[in-house]
Amino acid sequence: xxxxxxxLMASISIIGCMDSISVAPKIAELGTVSNAMQLERGRAVxxxxxxxxxxAIRITSITKSEWDGILPEMIEESELTISDSxxxxxxxxxxxxxxxxxxxxxxxxx
Amino acid sequence: xxxxxxLSVLCALFIVQSPCIATSRTSPWVYHSRTxxxxxxxxxxxxxxxxxxxNDSEYNEWRFRHELEWGVTDRLQLALYFADWRIKQTSExxxxxxxxxxxxxxxxxxxxxxxxxxxxxxxxxKYGPEFLELEGKCILEWEFEQVSVLYNVTVEAEWEGxxxxxxxxxxxxxxxxxxxxxxxxxxxxxxxxxxxxxEWNSIGNDVVSxxxxxxxxxxxxxxxxxxxxxxxxxxxxxxxxxxxLFGIDF
Numbered sequence: 001x002x003x004x005x006x007x008l009m010a011s012i013s014i015i016g017c018m019d020s021i022s023v024a025p026k027i028a029e030l031g032t033v034s035n036a037m038q039l040e041r042g043r044a045v046x047x048x049x050x051x052x053x054x055x056a057i058r059i060t061s062i063t064k065s066e067w068d069g070i071l072p073e074m075i076e077e078s079e080l081t082i083s084d085s086x087x088x089x090x091x092x093x094x095x096x097x098x099x100x101x102x103x104x105x106x107x108x109x110x
Numbered sequence: 111x112x113x114x115x116x117l118s119v120l121c122a123l124f125i126v127q128s129p130c131i132a133t134s135r136t137s138p139w140v141y142h143s144r145t146x147x148x149x150x151x152x153x154x155x156x157x158x159x160x161x162x163x164x165n166d167s168e169y170n171e172w173r174f175r176h177e178l179e180w181g182v183t184d185r186l187q188l189a190l191y192f193a194d195w196r197i198k199q200t201s202e203x204x205x206x207x208x209x210x211x212x213x214x215x216x217x218x219x220x221x222x223x224x225x226x227x228x229x230x231x232x233x234x235x236k237y238g239p240e241f242l243e244l245e246g247k248c249i250l251e252w253e254f255e256q257v258s259v260l261y262n263v264t265v266e267a268e269w270e271g272x273x274x275x276x277x278x279x280x281x282x283x284x285x286x287x288x289x290x291x292x293x294x295x296x297x298x299x300x301x302x303x304x305x306x307x308x309e310w311n312s313i314g315n316d317v318v319s320x321x322x323x324x325x326x327x328x329x330x331x332x333x334x335x336x337x338x339x340x341x342x343x344x345x346x347x348x349x350x351x352x353x354x355l356f357g358i359d360f
Contacts (some may be wrong), residue, residue, distance in 0.1 A: 054293035
């Protein structure tokens with residue numbers, strides 16, 4: 001019984017971690033970036049201000065061109081300051097770029 | 111007449127409103143830890159229907175609450191319930207009663223996100239003819255991608271009767287689990303477990319109710335609805351309760 005419980009807890013926490021990585025990756029997971037401070041701020045805006053009305057949406061579940069349409073609308077909904085809007089826009093951009101370049105890179109084992 | 115004025119004011123506000131931050135509630139029986147942004151207002155309407163008491167086959171009750179919420183700061187929210195009233199039908203009579211007015215304060219201790227649990231503290235005072243109630247609540251909220259979990263623990267002290275001589279305590283635990291298939295909509299389940307302590311010296315029955323919930327929002331208004339079915343066997347408590355909440359932001 002104890003074992004089942006432990007396994008359950010472990011898997012929940014693993015799933016939990018995986019989630020926070022893929023919904024809105026931490027800056028360290030984006031590879032080398034030049035504007036880490038700004039991206040940190042963008043991520044903070046994304047996971048708090050952008051989850052006021054709905055849960056934070058997995059950034060890579062939306063294509064770049066869809067984001068171009070949705071993001072300005074959502075920034076307006078959120079009544080963000082100009083600097084927060086810029087930070088969150090850069091962060092989303094960086095996540096999309098990182099995932100695009102990861103997809104473009106052939107895996108090393110091949 | 112005054113009700114007409116009230117409705118016109120509401121409609122007017124609805125039309126002239128600027129873009130705003132909804133603080134939609136996905137679970138009518140459980141509070142969440144998000145508070146409104148500074149300077150935001152919201153009107154919230156509660157309608158609760160209770161029926162099916164085993165000890166009174168004719169029991170039916172409608173409860174209405176009109177509430178105005180205000181974001182004082184980004185973390186502190188005040189609310190005024192400017193009327194709580196009921197239409198209650200029992201085997202003996204049918205009557206409409208004005209129950210109370212109430213003042214509520216919610217303080218967000220920690221903002222919920224995928225990185226951390228949301229925490230809020232809630233206090234409320236209700237006052238009416240022959241009625242006084244104090245309520246304290248601790249609210250926890252977890253966010254996992256499309257799933258949210260809410261937990262509230264509530265302690266209540268109530269004084270009722272001619273000279274407020276009848277007292278009782280109440281302890282309530284409530285849970286909600288919701289799934290958001292798309293940003294404007296959630297499905298979920300909710301459960302409420304209540305226990306009363308009449309005169310603070312005896313222990314009442316456990317009453318547990320559970321049921322599904324649904325919520326929908328757009329940028330200016332939202333609603334959530336949930337029926338709760340009693341799964342314990344307490345004759346003096348309704349077996350079915352349905353609550354509809356809707357909010358308009360301005």
